[in-house]
Amino acid sequence: MANTKYLVEMKGLHKSYAGGVKPVLQGLDISMCPGDRVVVIGPSGGGKSTLLRVLMGLEDIDKGQLLFQGKNYITTDKYGKTVIDKEIRRNIGMVFQHYTLFPHLNILQNLTLAPIKVRGESKQSAELRARGLLTRFGLEAKEKAYPAHLSGGQKQRVAIARALMLDPKLMLFDEVTSALDPELVAEVEQVIMHLAEQAMPMVIVTHDMHFAKNIASRVIFCAGGVVVEDGPPEQVLGRPKEARTREFIQRVFHIGETEGVGRELSI
Amino acid sequence: MELDFSVIFDYKAALLFGLLLTLKLTAICVVLGCALGFLVAIARSSKNKILYGVSTVYVALFRGTPVLIQLFWMFFCLPLVLGIELSNLTCGVIALTLYMAAITSETFRASFSFVSKEQHDAGIALGLTYRVHTLYVLLPQAMLRAAPTLLSNCTSLFKESALVSAVGMADLMFVSQNISNRTGHPVELLTAAAVIYFVIAFPITRAVTALERKILHTMAI
Amino acid sequence: MNYQFDLFFIANGLWPLLKGLVVTLELTVAANIIGLTLGFVIALLVMNPNPILRWPFTLFIEFFRCTPALVQIVWFFYCIPIIFDVYIDALTMGILAIGLNLAAFNAEAYRAAIQGVQSNQYDATVALGLSPFQRTVYVVLPQAFRSALPVLVANGIGAFQQTALVAIVALQDLMYMGKILATDTYRPIEVFTVIALIYFAISFPISQLVEYIERRRKAENS
Numbered sequence: 001m002a003n004t005k006y007l008v009e010m011k012g013l014h015k016s017y018a019g020g021v022k023p024v025l026q027g028l029d030i031s032m033c034p035g036d037r038v039v040v041i042g043p044s045g046g047g048k049s050t051l052l053r054v055l056m057g058l059e060d061i062d063k064g065q066l067l068f069q070g071k072n073y074i075t076t077d078k079y080g081k082t083v084i085d086k087e088i089r090r091n092i093g094m095v096f097q098h099y100t101l102f103p104h105l106n107i108l109q110n111l112t113l114a115p116i117k118v119r120g121e122s123k124q125s126a127e128l129r130a131r132g133l134l135t136r137f138g139l140e141a142k143e144k145a146y147p148a149h150l151s152g153g154q155k156q157r158v159a160i161a162r163a164l165m166l167d168p169k170l171m172l173f174d175e176v177t178s179a180l181d182p183e184l185v186a187e188v189e190q191v192i193m194h195l196a197e198q199a200m201p202m203v204i205v206t207h208d209m210h211f212a213k214n215i216a217s218r219v220i221f222c223a224g225g226v227v228v229e230d231g232p233p234e235q236v237l238g239r240p241k242e243a244r245t246r247e248f249i250q251r252v253f254h255i256g257e258t259e260g261v262g263r264e265l266s267i
Numbered sequence: 268m269e270l271d272f273s274v275i276f277d278y279k280a281a282l283l284f285g286l287l288l289t290l291k292l293t294a295i296c297v298v299l300g301c302a303l304g305f306l307v308a309i310a311r312s313s314k315n316k317i318l319y320g321v322s323t324v325y326v327a328l329f330r331g332t333p334v335l336i337q338l339f340w341m342f343f344c345l346p347l348v349l350g351i352e353l354s355n356l357t358c359g360v361i362a363l364t365l366y367m368a369a370i371t372s373e374t375f376r377a378s379f380s381f382v383s384k385e386q387h388d389a390g391i392a393l394g395l396t397y398r399v400h401t402l403y404v405l406l407p408q409a410m411l412r413a414a415p416t417l418l419s420n421c422t423s424l425f426k427e428s429a430l431v432s433a434v435g436m437a438d439l440m441f442v443s444q445n446i447s448n449r450t451g452h453p454v455e456l457l458t459a460a461a462v463i464y465f466v467i468a469f470p471i472t473r474a475v476t477a478l479e480r481k482i483l484h485t486m487a488i
Numbered sequence: 489m490n491y492q493f494d495l496f497f498i499a500n501g502l503w504p505l506l507k508g509l510v511v512t513l514e515l516t517v518a519a520n521i522i523g524l525t526l527g528f529v530i531a532l533l534v535m536n537p538n539p540i541l542r543w544p545f546t547l548f549i550e551f552f553r554c555t556p557a558l559v560q561i562v563w564f565f566y567c568i569p570i571i572f573d574v575y576i577d578a579l580t581m582g583i584l585a586i587g588l589n590l591a592a593f594n595a596e597a598y599r600a601a602i603q604g605v606q607s608n609q610y611d612a613t614v615a616l617g618l619s620p621f622q623r624t625v626y627v628v629l630p631q632a633f634r635s636a637l638p639v640l641v642a643n644g645i646g647a648f649q650q651t652a653l654v655a656i657v658a659l660q661d662l663m664y665m666g667k668i669l670a671t672d673t674y675r676p677i678e679v680f681t682v683i684a685l686i687y688f689a690i691s692f693p694i695s696q697l698v699e700y701i702e703r704r705r706k707a708e709n710s
Contacts, residue, residue, distance in 0.1 A: 058388055090394045100389035103486045104408045113403060114393040148487035159389075166394060331691040332684045333652035335663060340684065343676040422554070429556035433656050440559060453566040461555045461563060468554035 006070070007170060007201055008032040008055070013064035015050060024050045026225035028064070037196050038203045039216035039233070043248065046223040048205045052174045055203065057089040068092075069169075093168030097175040099155040101147040101162070107134070108143040111162050119166070126165070133161040137191055153184030157191050164195075171195065171202040178207055189215075209252055213237055221245045274452045275459045285442030286463060292438065293425045295360055300367025300424065301417065307368055308375035322372070329369035334427050338362040342434045359431040367424050374420060378413035379405075411486065415479040422471050426464065439463060502682060508665030509686065515582050515651040515661060520644045522587030527594025527640075534599055545595075552592030557650050561585045565657040582654045582661075590647045594640055601636035602628060641698045645691045652687070662686065 013028040025047050032038060040048045053059045055066070057074060060082035066074040073088045101110050111130035115121040134140045137157045147155055156176055163171065173192060177185040189211050196202065196215050206212055212219065212233065219236035221229040221244075229236050229245045240246040275282070310322035329337065341362040346353045353361075382405050390400040432441035443460035447453040533545045552560065564585040569575060576584075605628050613623040655664035662683060670679040 053388075056388075056392055058391055086394075089391075092392075094388075094392040096385060096388060096392075098385050100383075100385045102386065102389075102404055102408075104411055113399075114395055117399040117403060118394050118396060146485055146487075148485065163392065327692060328684075328688060331688045331695065333649040333663070333687055335652045335655070336680060336684045336687065339667070339676075340680045343670065344680055347677060426554075426556040429558045430653075432558070440556070440562075444562065447566070454570055457559065457563045457567055461551075461559050464555045464559060465551060469550060472550075472554060 006031045007034045009067040011065045014062045015054060015059065016062060024225050028227060030227060034201055035199060036201055037215055037217045038220060039212040040203060040205045040220045040222055041212060042222040047225040048222050049174055051222065052172050052203060052205055056092055056094045056172055057084045091169040092172065093163030093166060094172040094174065095159045095163055095176050097179050099159055101155055101159060103147050106144050106146050107158055110158065111165050115165050130165060133164060137161055151184060152180045153187045156188045160191055171200055173202060173204040175205050209237065221248065270455055271452060272455050274450055274455050278446045281442050281446060285437055285439035289428050289438040292359060292431065293428050296363040296367050296424055297421050299364040301371050303364060303368035304371030305375050307372035311372060311376050312379055326369045326372055329366055334366055335430055335433065337366055338430050338434060355434060355436045359436055363424060363428060366427065370420050371417060374413050374416045378409040381412050382408050411482055415475045418471060418475045418478065422468050425468060504669055505662060505665050508660055508662035511660055512651050512662040515586060516648040518583040519586040519590055519647050523590025523594050523647060524640065526591040528598050530591060530595040531598035534595060549592045549595050552589050557589055558653050558656065560589055561653050562657060578659045582659050586647055586650055590643060593643045597636045597639040597643060601632040604635060605631045638698050638702050641694065645695055648691060649687060
């Protein structure tokens with residue numbers, strides 16, 4: 001019987017672009033428990049988005065293994081080609097930075113396309129569930145509108161609802177508020193918080209440290225394609241063990257050396 | 268110079284007959300041309316070297332030569348090459364269809380590359396199969412995007428159809444030239460022909476602009 | 489297929505076509521000169537706020553764009569002498585007909601290019617204190633020409649191919665000479681194929697060059 005203690009296990013993940021010239025992930029080993037809300041932080045190009053994309057099965061890997069609920073999800077075959085179990089991939093949902101709603105369909109159709117066409121759900125059932133989700137997110141009035149007429153915050157909330165329609169067991173959020181105007185960020189983060197309260201396991205990549213602090217049960221600082229530090233938010237964000245982590249946190253929170261070396265961040 | 272516009276009304280039946288042939292020819296070639304053009308666009312986007320090569324040469328040839336020579340070639344040379352007799356109408360249809368397919372293939376090809384990679388990622392994240400993604404996400408957007416340009420391609424074809432008069436087909440142009448020769452009233456009849464073409468083509472070009480605006484407004488495509 | 493393809497004929501019998509090619513090129517160059525200059529003037533008139541200037545030229549553009557080129561050429565050849573009671577030689581009439589047609593399409597190209605630049609740059613030029621005249625001459629026009637260039641060249645090539653139509657009114661261009669030759673010698677396949685290739689050999693390199701320049705420009709800008 002498969003070991004289902006962990007939700008996701010990543011072992012020895014290696015990935016590079018341009019045939020090995022540009023390494024992006026260099027030997028990641030991460031295990032995620034069912035209740036985890038993991039926030040991945042780090043500098044640009046450090047591998048955080050790539051990590052998420054690999055998890056979603058959007059990218060090939062060079063070496064390594066991913067297990068989902070103890071079963072083989074992503075591996076490489078003897079020729080080095082990536083093999084992805086598409087059935088397992090269906091259990092994971094992802095929301096991207098740039099909305100990616102389908103512009104030619106209205107909101108309701110955006111939500112119901114995948115359930116109807118891929119899962120064979122009936123139109124009535126899918127629409128009922130879709131309306132329920134839209135109401136939960138306060139968007140029921142927009143069901144017949146087209147994405148072009150929604151604000152950025154509304155579009156992202158619809159994108160989240162669309163992913164939820166497929167009952168994912170894990171949700172991935174890739175910098176979903178980075179492209180939004182500041183006043184629209186809160187409504188999206190509220191929705192994610194709401195999901196967290198309903199015990200949805202999630203991996204979030206974000207620049208918003210305050211949000212990270214509020215939602216994370218675990219923070220991973222990823223730089224140069226490796227995990228530099230991995231622990232509870234109070235530690236990684238408040239009292240980082242590693243110097244590199246500390247340097248990054250200080251930069252992000254705009255705390256300079258002149259304000260006192262070794263000053264502790266209040267959490 | 269004396270102008271006698273009543274000539275137009277005397278011959279209105281003949282002019283109407285010519286117009287009907289023009290419209291019929293345009294309609295047939297639009298349908299066949301779009302269908303073939305779509306297939307050619309797919310060939311032009313494929314990785315298969317032979318498909319890509321043949322379709323690229325075809326499109327380059329038909330866009331890089333006068334439509335008149337294409338028509339003459341189909342009319343004078345094709346029967347000889349194939350060794351069978353071809354009616355005027357067949358030659359005209361073949362020539363105009365091949366021309367229409369060449370220009371619409373470019374329109375379709377441009378619209379294919381339009382749907383962003385990010386939507387492709389979203390499709391995977393939603394578990395959409397290749398078939399569903401192509402049929403329900405990619406193609407509808409490509410068609411909507413292509414629609415205004417396609418309509419404008421149709422107008423071009425409508426105008427090029429006048430060339431069949433040069434190979435003796437009794438379209439609007441041929442009929443009006445014929446009548447004007449017979450009655451000695453070129454100004455009235457040729458102007459009438461021009462006006463008829465205009466009255467049909469102009470609203471379509473306006474519709475193209477309106478359609479583009481509507482699509483952009485509703486869907487930001 | 490019973491037709492005997494005659495390569496010897498291609499090598500030696502096609503010299504009459506050369507005379508026709510000269511006429512075709514004359515038509516093309518002259519029509520392009522008219523099309524590029526007149527087209528620009530018309531574009532400016534069409535963008536003028538005064539409706540009395542705007543409407544006639546808008547109508548001019550629409551008429552040339554919404555009627556077949558063949559109809560325009562035939563109309564020119566048969567009706568202008570009658571209406572204005574003048575005699576104009578065939579070559580000049582051909583140049584005028586194709587030139588005016590080209591001017592209409594080029595006017596649209598210029599207009600789109602100028603309006604495309606204007607909306608972006610207006611605020612910056614006001615902030616810099618440039619006068620409207622300076623803005624037009626130093627900022628708008630140079631950029632407009634650069635962005636209109638591909639369309640203008642494409643239109644020019646289109647005009648080159650359109651010159652073939654003058655064969656129908658018996659102006660002795662490449663196409664006309666070809667048709668005579670093909671019917672006189674009963675060798676339509678060789679003649680028409682070579683003619684098509686001549687048109688192609690002139691159009692294709694120019695259009696490829698423009699596409700290449702465009703691709704380079706896009707790569708530099710992004």
